[in-house]
Amino acid sequence: MSPGRTIGRLLSSQYASLPRHSSLPSNSSRSLSSTSQYSSRIGLKSFTQRRMGSSAAAAAAEADTVAAQANYKIVQDAGNFDEVQAKRPDFDHSKPIEVTKTPNPNWEYGQGVPGANLAQKHHEIDPYASDRPMINNYRLLVSGIAPRPVGFLSTVNSKGEKNLSPFSYFQVIDHDPPMFIVGFSSRPGRVKDTYRNLKETGECVINTVSENMIEAVNSTSIDAPYGVSEWDVSGLHEAPSSTVKASRVAESVFNIEGKVIDIKEFEDHQKPGMSIAATVLIKATRFWVKEGTANEDYSHIDLEKLRPVGQLGGMSYGRITSTFEQPRKKWSDEAPKSEILAELDAAKPVDK
Numbered sequence: 554m555s556p557g558r559t560i561g562r563l564l565s566s567q568y569a570s571l572p573r574h575s576s577l578p579s580n581s582s583r584s585l586s587s588t589s590q591y592s593s594r595i596g597l598k599s600f601t602q603r604r605m606g607s608s609a610a611a612a613a614a615e616a617d618t619v620a621a622q623a624n625y626k627i628v629q630d631a632g633n634f635d636e637v638q639a640k641r642p643d644f645d646h647s648k649p650i651e652v653t654k655t656p657n658p659n660w661e662y663g664q665g666v667p668g669a670n671l672a673q674k675h676h677e678i679d680p681y682a683s684d685r686p687m688i689n690n691y692r693l694l695v696s697g698i699a700p701r702p703v704g705f706l707s708t709v710n711s712k713g714e715k716n717l718s719p720f721s722y723f724q725v726i727d728h729d730p731p732m733f734i735v736g737f738s739s740r741p742g743r744v745k746d747t748y749r750n751l752k753e754t755g756e757c758v759i760n761t762v763s764e765n766m767i768e769a770v771n772s773t774s775i776d777a778p779y780g781v782s783e784w785d786v787s788g789l790h791e792a793p794s795s796t797v798k799a800s801r802v803a804e805s806v807f808n809i810e811g812k813v814i815d816i817k818e819f820e821d822h823q824k825p826g827m828s829i830a831a832t833v834l835i836k837a838t839r840f841w842v843k844e845g846t847a848n849e850d851y852s853h854i855d856l857e858k859l860r861p862v863g864q865l866g867g868m869s870y871g872r873i874t875s876t877f878e879q880p881r882k883k884w885s886d887e888a889p890k891s892e893i894l895a896e897l898d899a900a901k902p903v904d905k
């Protein structure tokens with residue numbers, strides 16, 4: 554496990570007692586932001602720079618950021634994308650979601666993967682090797698861990714200025730309590746505004762992303778200056794929240810209001826000129842489901858209405874046009890029906 558620094562206890566204890574719609578007490582905010590450590594964490598100064606005079610440190614920080622920027626290749630050059638796109642078929646909004654059989658409906662216990670090629674060997678990679686560029690890890694991970702749901706986060710800063718941005722290092726990680734995780738990547742210069750806002754106020758709304766929203770959602774990922782609202786950039790509409798200050802995205806099928814429970818910053822991994830990488834754990838405080846998109850007791854959202862998109866590698870996204878159902882089984886039902894399970898059952902270690 555990486556020795557990242559956990560500052561969540563401070564955050565959760567501060568936020569636990571906050572009344573509805575309150576933000577961090579101003580002295581708490583100051584005590585964090587006045588330390589040079591905090592400046593480092595938000596990517597402003599390196600350790601060496603903190604030992605210099607303020608103008609020399611600022612110049613060194615700027616030089617580090619410029620150098621880091623020259624090396625930063627996460628936002629891919631799409632070439633003449635309009636020309637490529639023009640040659641592709643139109644998006645079929647009316648395409649129904651078909652339900653098929655499972656891939657191998659006759660699969661039996663112990664069968665593994667029918668047709669899998671085990672002759673192909675795996676290539677071993679050390680993600681930290683000195684000759685391994687970070688961008689290769691990025692491309693490998695986003696293409697290999699796919700599809701990823703897009704968590705569309707609405708936040709405000711301590712002054713109430715609004716922000717809206719997509720994150721696919723995102724997942725629901727439990728339902729009881731309902732918990733979510735979001736990963737903020739390192740980038741040249743300042744930390745991402747969403748992360749800064751989560752740290753300042755401890756609140757957000759997580760909004761789902763449906764197919765018809767993707768262009769608007771993508772527009773909010775532009776590196777807008779701090780304080781510029783991506784609501785204005787995208788034209789998406791705000792709806793009021795109950796337990797947090799940030800607005801909900803009215804176009805989304807599902808909105809989740811949430812509070813920050815824990816933050817882990819990866820200090821040991823921070824590079825000159827780059828902001829710190831961090832993951833944030835969020836606990837839901839309210840759910841909102843668009844009427845007409847779920848069953849009567851709001852326990853199931855209709856996939857035809859949600860039409861989720863998943864982020865894939867490179868610039869690709871996937872939509873769901875086909876599904877299958879695969880029921881989970883119980884040992885007590887299955888063991889009597891399967892020779893291999895019956896054998897495993899008979900040979901199981903006896904509890905002492």
Ligand SMILES: Cc1cc2nc3c(=O)[nH]c(=O)nc-3n(C[C@H](O)[C@H](O)[C@H](O)COP(=O)(O)O)c2cc1C
Nearest residue numbers: 718719720721722736737738745746747774775776
């Ligand atoms: C679909 C999508 C998913 C993204 N996922 C992440 C992510 O998981 N983590 C991250 O740091 N940036 C991610 N980004 C990039 C951020 O959205 C982008 O840096 C944005 O400008 C951050 O905005 P902010 O500074 O207003 O918070 C993603 C962008 C897109 C379009």
